[in-house]
Amino acid sequence: MxxxxxxxxxxxxxxxxxxxxxxxxxxxxxxxxxxxxxxxxxxxxxxxxIGEEEKLARLRASDVLPFPSRYEGFGLPLLEGMAAGVPVISTDIPVVNEIIVHSENDLLIPYDDTDALVHAILSVLVDQRVRERLIAGGQRTLNERFTSERLVRPIIAVYEKVLAGR
Known part of the structure; x- marks a missing residue:
């Protein structure tokens, strides 16, 4: 696309x-x-x-990360874009729409809709307020839902429960 x-x-x-x-x-x-x-x-x-450092540098230098995926298992590129402070545009499909809330933390487009992708990219490039709102929303999403503490704590709890039951 x-x-x-x-x-x-x-x-x-x-x-x-x-x-x-x-x-x-x-x-x-x-x-x-x-x-x-x-x-x-x-x-x-x-x-x-390319290495992770170069990938991060390129993301940070980007004005937008268009990522119109047809399938996602987890959505790591979305989170990487948010972490780099770049607005992400992706497809409204499962997993992606569990991470992205349209117009709050990034933009969702319909599956295989190139006109919507063009419009979304241009909206981020043309309107600085849209860009800033999406970047701030991405940062909030990371801080509220995807901190290492929040992601790791449940895994540790499972291991502790298994070890305690031995």
């Missing part, structure tokens, strides 16, 4: 850059073919393996 919206975003922001981190050579070739066909190859950067 992101590849499909790049030409529209570039029409609005000619200097927009899109960074993909992919190890799949076939996907890399498809992305570059699409970019060349639409004259946006100078807006597209394909990275291979």
């Amino acid at each position: 992101i590849v499909e919206v790049i030409p529209t975003i570039v029409r609005w922001y000619s200097q927009a850059s899109f960074v993909f981190i992919t190890h799949n050579q076939a996907q890399r070739a498809d992305l570059m073919r699409h970019a060349a066909a639409h004259g946006i190859e100078h807006n597209l950067y394909l990275l291979g393996t």
Whole structure:
């Protein structure tokens, strides 16, 4: 979906850059073919393996993290985006919609809706108040629901219960 919206975003922001981190050579070739066909190859950067520090630096330097997933097992990229202070746009699917509350801590779009993705990306790029509200909401979500203390305490309690029952 992101590849499909790049030409529209570039029409609005000619200097927009899109960074993909992919190890799949076939996907890399498809992305570059699409970019060349639409004259946006100078807006597209394909990275291979990068370390966690570089990933965090790139997230922090981003204006938006479009992540229109078709399936998510947990949603770690969403939390990484929130932690980096970047607005996240993702698909309204299970797991994602358990983390993202639309317009409060990030944005949800309907499944496979490229027009909604364009609109959401542009809303974050155009309106600083929207951007700031989403970033603040993401930080609240992390602080209220995803602290290491809150996530680890129940796991430790299970282990303690098992050990006590031996």
